[in-house]
Amino acid sequence: MEVNEVFEKVKTLFEEELGIDSEKINMDAKLEEDLEIDSLGIVEVVMAFEDEFEIEIDDEELTDVGTVGQAVNLLHSKL
Amino acid sequence: MTKQRVVVTGLGTINPLGNNVSDTWKNLVGGVSGVDYITLFDTSDLPVTFAGEVKNFDANEYMGKQNARKLDRSGHLSIFAAEEAIQDAGFDLSKPLGEDFGIVFGTGIGGIGATEDAVRVYDERGSTRISPLAITQLMPNSSTGQVAIKYGIQGPSLTITTACAASANAIGEAKRMIEQNIVDKVLVGGTESGTTSMTIGAFAQIKALSKQNDEPQKACKPFDKNRDGFVMAEGSTVLILESESSAKDRDAEVYGYISGYGSSTDAYHITAPSEGGVGALRAMEKAISNADISNKKIDYINAHGTSTPANDLNETLAIKSLMNDYAYEVNISSTKSMTGHLLGGGGAFEAMASLLAMKNNQIPPTINLNDSDEDCDLNYTANHSVDKNIDHVMSNSFGFGGHNAVLIFSKQ
Structure with missing residues (x-):
């Protein structure tokens, strides 16, 4: 799967599952500041990723994930 | 310090009779029933198929889906009723109510719907698929915390769960907080949205509910010879309680005094x-x-x-x-x-x-x-x-x- 395909899937997930305004979602968007995803929301995001991409994400892998782009790259590397 | 008298300066509500105070009052004196067949879930396996549901309310529309997802329905109703009460009392919604305001909420079974959802997910998919929002939706103090966050209430807070007496106790305890000069304004609410398949089934098991499924509007008949149980309902009502001196200082309109409380x-x-x-x-x-x-x-x-x-x-x-x-x-x-x-x-x-x-x-x-x-x-x-x-x-x-x-x- 190409990076842009992963991004499109992530965008759809954020929009449909979490109710985030699609206009805010781009590769540079910060999860906390821009998309208002708090610590509980991050857990939801991870669960949604795991279900959608049929992967498992460990907590340690999330340490450096602060933007949509970083999340997309992490997912891309695991597929 | 002299004992403060306590007045009510704001009201807000969402309930089976209306989504604001004036519609509700009109229907109350008009003798209108807010009870009807349940629309929120499938009742085909239940012995009771009717309840007093809140109507024409879409939480996603009201607070946006991203916010709505964080709350159970009882929380949605609390936030909605609180908005009307705060405005009615003459406070500016754009400013936090601050540390001069306390908050006391009463609820019987809190976010019972969220509890049921989480149990279903656990049974079907295991513990790692339970929503991280489950706890904060289901805890009985969810409305107290969420309303405080939304409107910036930073004074003392309490959540009271004495079943169907909960929000009357909440008003009484808030009255005492003001009388004792602990705080001079308290937002007091009662909330419930326990109209779920499990609770209907469970209340029916203890023979507490009316089973007059053929005529829902006529089922609840207090003091009538043919009464056969209560009718489940959902809703939230919020009152702004205030010391008389605080209300006078701000020239607030007063609905009346809370002059007595006994428990x-x-x-x-x-x-x-x-x-x-x-x-x-x-x-x-x-x-x-x-x-x-x-x-x-x-x-x-x-x-x-x-x-x-x-x-x-x-x-x-x-x-x-x-x-x-x-x-x-x-x-x-x-x-x-x-x-x-x-x-x-x-x-x-x-x-x-x-x-x-x-x-x-x-x-x-x-x-x-x-x-x-x-x-x-x-x-x-x-x-x-x-x-x-x-x-x-x-x-x-x-x-x-x-x-x-x-x-x-x-x-x-």
Whole structure:
């Protein structure tokens, strides 16, 4: 799967599952500041990723994930 | 420091009769039933298919999906009712209410719907798929915390869970907080959205619910000979309580005084009221004593009046013991005949109904009261509202667990 395909899937997930305004979602968007995803929301995001991409994400892998782009790259590397 | 008198300066509500105070009042005095067939979930496997649901409310539309997802339905209703009450009291919604404001909420079963959802997910998909929002949705203090966050309430907070007496206790405890100068304004609410398949099934198992599925609007008939149980309902009502001096300082419009509060415990049975309503009677006596008035000054009693055989009989007996001959004169009504039973949200709703009755000098009726029960022979204001000058109202709320909370509202 190409990076842009992963991004499109992530965008759809954020929009449909979490109710985030699609206009805010781009590769540079910060999860906390821009998309208002708090610590509980991050857990939801991870669960949604795991279900959608049929992967498992460990907590340690999330340490450096602060933007949509970083999340997309992490997912891309695991597929 | 002198003891502060406590006034109500704001009201807000969302309930089966309306999504604001004025629609609700119009329907209360019009004798309209808010009960109908359940639309929120499939009732085909349930012995009861009707309830008092909130209508025309979409939480996603009201607060946006991203916010709505974080709350259980009882929380959505609390945020909505609080907005109307805060505005009604004349506070600016764009500014935090701050540390001069306390918050007390009452609920019977909190986010029970979220609990049910989480259990289903656990059973079907295991613990790692449970929503991280489950705990914060299901905890009974969810509405207290979420309303405080939304409107910036930073004073003391409490959540009271004395079943169907919860939000009457909440008002009473908030009254004490103001009287004792702990804080001079308290947002008090009652909320419930326990109308779920499991709770309907569970309440039906203990024979508490009416099963008159053929005519939902007529099922709740407090004090009627053919009453066969209560009708589940959902909703939230919020009151702004304030010290008289605080209200005067801001020239706030006042609905009335909260002049009396009494509470007691049956210590008898977990669901059945104590024989002769002696536990309820103790709470009524304490409330009247706290208001420092005589029994005959009460012009209207907003009864607990659930439409269960046991409640309505024992409440009637308790009122007779309290008032003797005057019991046959005083106007009594059960607004639950129209709303259904809001459980933990009932006390706050009925406080609002009592205050509006006093302000408008109009007593809402007990609807569906057509066949008199020889043991329930008081003046229940059957089927039509009554115009009458009202100076003092007593509102009764009793809960499973044997909890009794009684409030007195006064014009002066």
